[in-house]
Amino acid sequence: MKESLVRLSGVGKRFGARPVLHGIDAQVTSGSVVSLVGASGSGKTTLLRCMNGLEAIDTGHIDVAGHRIEARISDAELTRLRADVGMVFQDYQLFPHLSVLDNLCLGQQVVRKRSRPEAERRACKLLERVGLAERRSARPSELSGGQRQRVALARALAQDVKLLLLDEPTSALDPRTRDEIVDILHDLVRRSEPALTLILVTHDLHLAEKLADEVWTLEAGRLVTATGTSP
Amino acid sequence: MGRSVKARAWLAGTIAAGLISGQARAADLAEVQSRGELRWGGDLQGGEPYVFEDERDPGTLKGFEVEIADALARELQVRAKFVQTDWSNLVPALERGDFDIILNGLEDTAERRERIRVSAPYFTYGETLTIRRESSYVGLATLRGKPVGTLNQTVAYDLLRRAAVEPVLYEGQQEPYLDLAKGRTEAVLLDHVIADRYGCVLQELRCLPDDVARGHYVVGIGKQADALTRAIDGALARLAESGELRGILTRWQLWDARQTGPAPTSRPPAAHVTERRLTAGHLLLFLQGAWITLLISAFAFALASPLGLVLATVRLYAGRSGRWLAAAYVEVFRGTPLLLQLYVLYFGLADVIRLSPFTAAVLGLALNYGAYEAEVYRAALSAVPVGQTEAARALGFSFWQSLRHVVFPQALRTALPAVTNDFVGLLKDSSLISVITVVELTKRMTILAVELRDWITPGLLCAGLYFALSFPLARLARRIERRLEPAPPPAPETPA
Numbered sequence: 001m002k003e004s005l006v007r008l009s010g011v012g013k014r015f016g017a018r019p020v021l022h023g024i025d026a027q028v029t030s031g032s033v034v035s036l037v038g039a040s041g042s043g044k045t046t047l048l049r050c051m052n053g054l055e056a057i058d059t060g061h062i063d064v065a066g067h068r069i070e071a072r073i074s075d076a077e078l079t080r081l082r083a084d085v086g087m088v089f090q091d092y093q094l095f096p097h098l099s100v101l102d103n104l105c106l107g108q109q110v111v112r113k114r115s116r117p118e119a120e121r122r123a124c125k126l127l128e129r130v131g132l133a134e135r136r137s138a139r140p141s142e143l144s145g146g147q148r149q150r151v152a153l154a155r156a157l158a159q160d161v162k163l164l165l166l167d168e169p170t171s172a173l174d175p176r177t178r179d180e181i182v183d184i185l186h187d188l189v190r191r192s193e194p195a196l197t198l199i200l201v202t203h204d205l206h207l208a209e210k211l212a213d214e215v216w217t218l219e220a221g222r223l224v225t226a227t228g229t230s231p
Numbered sequence: 232m233g234r235s236v237k238a239r240a241w242l243a244g245t246i247a248a249g250l251i252s253g254q255a256r257a258a259d260l261a262e263v264q265s266r267g268e269l270r271w272g273g274d275l276q277g278g279e280p281y282v283f284e285d286e287r288d289p290g291t292l293k294g295f296e297v298e299i300a301d302a303l304a305r306e307l308q309v310r311a312k313f314v315q316t317d318w319s320n321l322v323p324a325l326e327r328g329d330f331d332i333i334l335n336g337l338e339d340t341a342e343r344r345e346r347i348r349v350s351a352p353y354f355t356y357g358e359t360l361t362i363r364r365e366s367s368y369v370g371l372a373t374l375r376g377k378p379v380g381t382l383n384q385t386v387a388y389d390l391l392r393r394a395a396v397e398p399v400l401y402e403g404q405q406e407p408y409l410d411l412a413k414g415r416t417e418a419v420l421l422d423h424v425i426a427d428r429y430g431c432v433l434q435e436l437r438c439l440p441d442d443v444a445r446g447h448y449v450v451g452i453g454k455q456a457d458a459l460t461r462a463i464d465g466a467l468a469r470l471a472e473s474g475e476l477r478g479i480l481t482r483w484q485l486w487d488a489r490q491t492g493p494a495p496t497s498r499p500p501a502a503h504v505t506e507r508r509l510t511a512g513h514l515l516l517f518l519q520g521a522w523i524t525l526l527i528s529a530f531a532f533a534l535a536s537p538l539g540l541v542l543a544t545v546r547l548y549a550g551r552s553g554r555w556l557a558a559a560y561v562e563v564f565r566g567t568p569l570l571l572q573l574y575v576l577y578f579g580l581a582d583v584i585r586l587s588p589f590t591a592a593v594l595g596l597a598l599n600y601g602a603y604e605a606e607v608y609r610a611a612l613s614a615v616p617v618g619q620t621e622a623a624r625a626l627g628f629s630f631w632q633s634l635r636h637v638v639f640p641q642a643l644r645t646a647l648p649a650v651t652n653d654f655v656g657l658l659k660d661s662s663l664i665s666v667i668t669v670v671e672l673t674k675r676m677t678i679l680a681v682e683l684r685d686w687i688t689p690g691l692l693c694a695g696l697y698f699a700l701s702f703p704l705a706r707l708a709r710r711i712e713r714r715l716e717p718a719p720p721p722a723p724e725t726p727a
Contacts, residue, residue, distance in 0.1 A: 054621055075630060083627035093622035097640050106636055111627035159626060 010060030031195030086156030146177035273335030306466035333451030357442030380407030520675030531596035539604020651708035
């Protein structure tokens with residue numbers, strides 16, 4: 001039986017007086033892909049951001065890859081946790097002042113303390129894997145949306161994370177580019193060693209169907225269906 | 232003998248005066264009498280005992296020269312009217328016709344006689360050498376090579392240059408003595424009227440008994456005003472004869488043996504013998520001034536820029552008390568004049584920390600510009616999208632790592648054009664440091680303008696050098712701006 005990499009226990013979150021997450025219990029087994037769906041404003045992105053501490057939770061706790069997120073958690077503990085949890089943002093948030101290669105190397109050097117040659121080797125391998133080896137010297141502003149999404153993905157993976165959080169990875173892309181990203185993600189999940197666990201927020205049913213082992217549906221901050229899970 | 236510190240007004244005034252000096256038109260006697268008013272120019276900053284405002288009755292003027300002016304006007308059967316003018320501007324202002332006579336501690340020199348008419352003397356002054364109480368100097372000759380304070384455009388300055396000491400120029404008459412007491416100079420040479428009131432009275436100082444030289448205060452009159460000159464001379468003679476002049480000087484405790492003693496053995500020193508044309512030596516001095524300006528500006532900005540970044544960072548990211556302190560710093564240093572800050576730093580804090588003029592200039596400019604840079608960086612840091620910090624934090628960067636590797640590099644690029652612009656501003660504001668005795672480019676220009684009696688050539692030269700220093704920077708700022716313009720829209724979607 002596979003162990004669980006993420007376990008949410010009674011996770012609650014409010015923005016001011018407005019509750020956005022109501023006591024969510026769920027778990028994600030290592031190596032699985034969970035798709036988080038729901039209407040706009042249902043709390044999907046907030047839940048995703050709680051899983052790497054970009055949003056603080058108010059009640060309950062989340063165990064992620066051996067770290068525990070609680071309402072009161074130190075900045076240092078969050079920094080340690082994030083080294084194991086990658087995130088790809090909806091608007092990519094590549095570093096505009098750095099080349100593609102440097103975008104992939106900076107985190108490795110600063111957080112993983114890798115030497116520059118080592119970081120570059122890993123970065124080049126990943127760029128090849130997402131089909132962007134040729135654009136390593138380009139600035140993010142010179143890339144198309146799909147290319148930026150692939151760089152963002154590679155940047156997160158370069159950190160050797162155990163869990164990858166993706167926020168709407170295909171929402172800003174045309175259908176053809178979207179299919180390419182889906183293929184890359186699919187390939188990633190199959191080929192990653194050790195196994196990579198993915199949680200993705202999406203409206204894209206094609207993506208959810210093709211990749212997800214489990215689909216969680218959120219409605220007004222409550223987890224209403226969690227197919228294949230045992231909370 | 233007052234000196235205003237309004238260097239810029241001075242510069243504007245002297246250049247303007249220079250432009251029209253060819254058509255000088257100081258009024259003559261007929262005009263004065265038909266107007267019923269004798270307008271006399273002086274500078275209130277010269278203070279007691281020359282001409283100053285009555286502290287108990289602001290708006291009323293007092294001083295021995297006020298009384299002499301009133302007496303002269305009475306003799307001419309007109310009223311006296313005081314016209315406030317920056318002391319160093321008195322001669323050009325007379326030529327421009329701003330007033331009819333100069334009556335404000337104007338020393339009789341050959342150089343002045345070439346430019347304007349002067350009356351018979353109304354007062355004899357002695358050049359007094361003031362030293363620290365424990366010093367053993369006995370005269371100018373023993374001060375060779377030593378720094379000696381004085382005021383620009385004075386006979387004392389000419390004497391110092393001939394004595395091969397190192398003259399240090401001040402803008403007001405109290406500062407030279409304060410600096411002497413602090414040990415920044417070795418002596419001060421100025422008229423006894425000033426020395427008696429500001430120097431000899433300080434506990435740390437003493438004045439040497441023998442005058443270094445003697446000279447006269449005279450009334451300055453327009454070059455073409457023959458009748459007015461005769462009338463003033465006649466009036467002065469009558470005042471002397473009737474004893475009224477002596478009465479005035481006695482009331483102001485200015486009557487002494489000098490007034491009745493033998494005339495000075497030698498004429499007041501003729502102006503320092505200078506080549507009246509711009510020479511290679513002058514150009515070299517100008518280049519030195521430009522070098523000082525550049526050096527001080529560069530050092531000051533090298534401090535101001537990081538200071539601004541630290542202040543902006545504290546203001547944006549620190550706790551409440553840190554934010555408050557940084558905001559207070561910015562408001563105080565932005566909200567008070569740089570000139571005042573320089574005075575406080577150099578003279579005000581001299582008991583606590585004795586800074587050299589160069590250090591005080593660099594620090595003063597850096598502290599002031601640090602406040603401006605803080606605002607530039609604050610705007611630039613705020614302009615970096617929050618998502619960038621989140622992306623860095625999500626990669627596992629600590630807060631400081633995300634600032635250092637992601638936020639700062641982007642903010643610095645945004646701030647660069649404004650920062651370069653501020654450096655150009657600082658380069659020009661550095662002219663204010665002449666108030667703390669640094670002879671930089673503008674000060675060099677004002678000194679030379681007086682020597683050459685030409686405001687246009689040194690003025691243009693000075694402007695040209697400022698331009699040569701700032702223009703490349705302005706170009707650099709524009710290039711950087713162009714480079715930092717928003718990136719072109721992303722290339723069309725293409726499968727890689």
